[in-house]
Amino acid sequence: MPPTHDTGEPGATVGPRQPAASRRDPHWRTAITHVERDRILVRGYPVDEMMGRLSFGEAVYLLLVGELPSAAIGKLMEALLVSSVDHSVTPPSTLAARCVATTGAPLRASVAAGVLAFGRYHGGDIESCMRCLEAGVTMVRGGMSHEEAAERLVADYRARHEPVPGFGHRIHAHDPRAARIFQMALELDLDGEHTHMVRATERALNRDRVDGPIPINVDGAIAAVCSDIGLDAAVGNALFIISRVPGLIAHAYEEQERERRMRQIDVSNAIYDGPSERRLPETRRER
Amino acid sequence: MPPTHDTGEPGATVGPRQPAASRRDPHWRTAITHVERDRILVRGYPVDEMMGRLSFGEAVYLLLVGELPSAAIGKLMEALLVSSVDHSVTPPSTLAARCVATTGAPLRASVAAGVLAFGRYHGGDIESCMRCLEAGVTMVRGGMSHEEAAERLVADYRARHEPVPGFGHRIHAHDPRAARIFQMALELDLDGEHTHMVRATERALNRDRVDGPIPINVDGAIAAVCSDIGLDAAVGNALFIISRVPGLIAHAYEEQERERRMRQIDVSNAIYDGPSERRLPETRRER
């Protein structure tokens, strides 16, 4: 069946995955959530039971993977979601969200515009980094050492004049988020072969490099641990998207609360006037 | 090139909140996040310290309110984010996300389309419900009883032939999510006057009603507790948006994994084939 344009008729374009049956049977299947009167089951679990007993990060894992994560993976999921919650006004996605907010649009429009700015060079890196690491791990399983596989990966990207996904940051020499992710993965005993692969790739990338090292960035760290805890590369960008939405909302809200309408937003003129650095309290008030 | 925009008299560009100074001073201010080399401070807290020590719900509260929540509010925030994580293929937002996914678009495009479907009648209800409850609470502070204020609110909506926001659900007679939210708010000692107000409104709405009660829905429950824990109505829709993004991603991912491309998606033909009802385990495996 040839590809087609402009129609959603059954069989419009028959992708590789289509079960033969579905040409006749009008029904299709979903395994995510079952809803009936006064009952909502997410992957089989009553959502009202999940509330208060599962963290949001555990619920996200359940949705994306289909089963509950271990306690350790749950802790890591929450940390990953916290890691990218905001990065100030400088990413194009934040500016896009503020540009929409200044026109008097609702929050959801700002969020949608910001999410659309998670392009190939911004957040979109995670999926490609996961695929890169998986390629390396496959070579290792084929008998190569991590060093050999890493050299091969780096050589391939250099041959294509493409940057290796998950490495380098314009501001951060040692991205504090990446460091913390690897530290937690280690403490939680969750660092697996993709983490080893990204480390080997970092060494290969920086061996005999003259003008300063190219460090692993937060995308690379998230990619490595996501592969190690069993997330599919196809949802690799999911955690970054989910994590950043609150930041987009905070900026859209601040834009509408603090600034005049229809202003021209020049990011280079932004000044931070929030709280100066502070430590998290050892204990938190109960109420 | 001079700054310009496509519409509006001076009043349109110069909003009420604009500080007189800002006409001269090109700088503008943001109090959300400070970023410098190897340092990211969210509301003053190093993001790498937040990772592993704050839940995602606590980080969201910090972003939206500016300060850390109490332990109790943090627990409630996580529960609220879990409550609306998915509602199967029935909402228009989920169908919109799947329609985008079947065309071969990336996850972020499906998420954006889904978020755009959180219109006035779908998720958008939370903000209007918060404003409604705030109006009621203001009347109470002015000396009315909760009952009188609720009667007034309901009368006003009926006079305008508008439904009271936060009430009624096509499928659920007793929304399990709403019930659980109120139960948790009570247990955590977080139920305040907006919760009392929504309860009074429910009684007023259903008094001398013949054709079956109109129950509080999950929007109404989220609205009441969000007001009680200090969230601004202007970000009232934020929790629903953040909560549902993982569901949109799960459906976009499933669509691309299980179905053929460019199909015509008829929701009435969807069959749930996921796990049947199961209980959360008492204890979770560590690793």
Add this chain to the structure above:
Amino acid sequence: MPPTHDTGEPGATVGPRQPAASRRDPHWRTAITHVERDRILVRGYPVDEMMGRLSFGEAVYLLLVGELPSAAIGKLMEALLVSSVDHSVTPPSTLAARCVATTGAPLRASVAAGVLAFGRYHGGDIESCMRCLEAGVTMVRGGMSHEEAAERLVADYRARHEPVPGFGHRIHAHDPRAARIFQMALELDLDGEHTHMVRATERALNRDRVDGPIPINVDGAIAAVCSDIGLDAAVGNALFIISRVPGLIAHAYEEQERERRMRQIDVSNAIYDGPSERRLPETRRER
């Protein structure tokens, strides 16, 4: 039945317009386009016959109104679509589209983000201006003079401390697009009572105004003539959206062709380096 959240079940929310029948009959109706094998009828006309015989503006009118426009209205439609085709890099919508483009996202993502920035204060004014003018015309039909109706409208907006939609522009004292639209409407003998109403409103708005007149802007001109040629206020923003999409695309394309990826876009640093002012040739080369 009250409104509901989170579900798309039949009857989820029963709007005022729902025909009683539709509760039983699963079918629903569309009057826009009929498609069958090798045949596409738009409002009854074969699309391949329309090609080359209808202008795009005439096709847009046919889609939105349901019938063919007169030759004069067709000419005006094309002019209206040309009027707002671009306004340089300064509108927030253009910046939003460029912010998405710089992240390596596809054209459609830039277009979507730009369209989302057509908020209440940017393009969204047309619909509200149409409703304002219709209110005025209704008063005139009720016996008031245009002057009295205009005074009433202006007084109402002032009482609500709201700007009158369709008036004022940060840059343009005499918007050349608005002037040309009114001139064409006059030449084409298409200026009707809404055009008279907007004129009267301009006089009322500027009478005894000290600090400079507030001119009609392009939104106000489009609103007036759209009402006069029979477009519904509910699609009032349609022409601006359609008209500006090519501009959004041109900017997204230029951004990706001329600039480095992931740049921080400061509009105040933009310099125009295109062709200097030139006249349209009297005659055009045939091929």
Add this chain to the structure above:
Amino acid sequence: MPPTHDTGEPGATVGPRQPAASRRDPHWRTAITHVERDRILVRGYPVDEMMGRLSFGEAVYLLLVGELPSAAIGKLMEALLVSSVDHSVTPPSTLAARCVATTGAPLRASVAAGVLAFGRYHGGDIESCMRCLEAGVTMVRGGMSHEEAAERLVADYRARHEPVPGFGHRIHAHDPRAARIFQMALELDLDGEHTHMVRATERALNRDRVDGPIPINVDGAIAAVCSDIGLDAAVGNALFIISRVPGLIAHAYEEQERERRMRQIDVSNAIYDGPSERRLPETRRER
């Protein structure tokens, strides 16, 4: 605050096209539109002069290419924009737009969601088809015959198990839009080597094919003539996006006018109840 972004090594921010200078010079350049008080120049032409003298299709060409089209190209541009103006409720993009509309969202949100559904398999085909045809034309310039080049192209796609972009349609055996586009290009003497290439590709694709021919679809026809009239493949999808926006708006508007809110939209239950087939009048009424 330093400029930053969330991902990418230095290479990610510093693209190949960046002029060395721009690291120091904060200014950047745009050649599309110049705006100053009471003056708007699009590619150098006063927009108010363009109104009434340029068709929308000519203005779109001017924006995308930078110069005025010939009279013939202008006629073809209008026809291309009319060709894809709507395709009923069957495409996923139309359903996505309606799903957003049924939630009470504004037109622009429906348009954005619909545009996001112009994914790789829906409209996105045009750019890939243009690149495919350009590859073929390059081979021809290198000395191959059109037949040889076409055989090579088809063989390459078959080897990659990918459909050839621009061919095949689920509903249409002979897409009336494609036929009309080729007829007009011929009549206007605008059919060039890309048109010859797509024809040769069609022959190669269908030679010794048993189960029915795979016809050129409207994407393929638009792709061929767009290349022949000098549009860049990078804006190949632009015409389809611009052309379909009015259709998305018409469906969002009809959804909100005719249907109940928050309904579950099953496309297989849609019935066309618009005008039956009619011919365009030979002459049009003037007013």
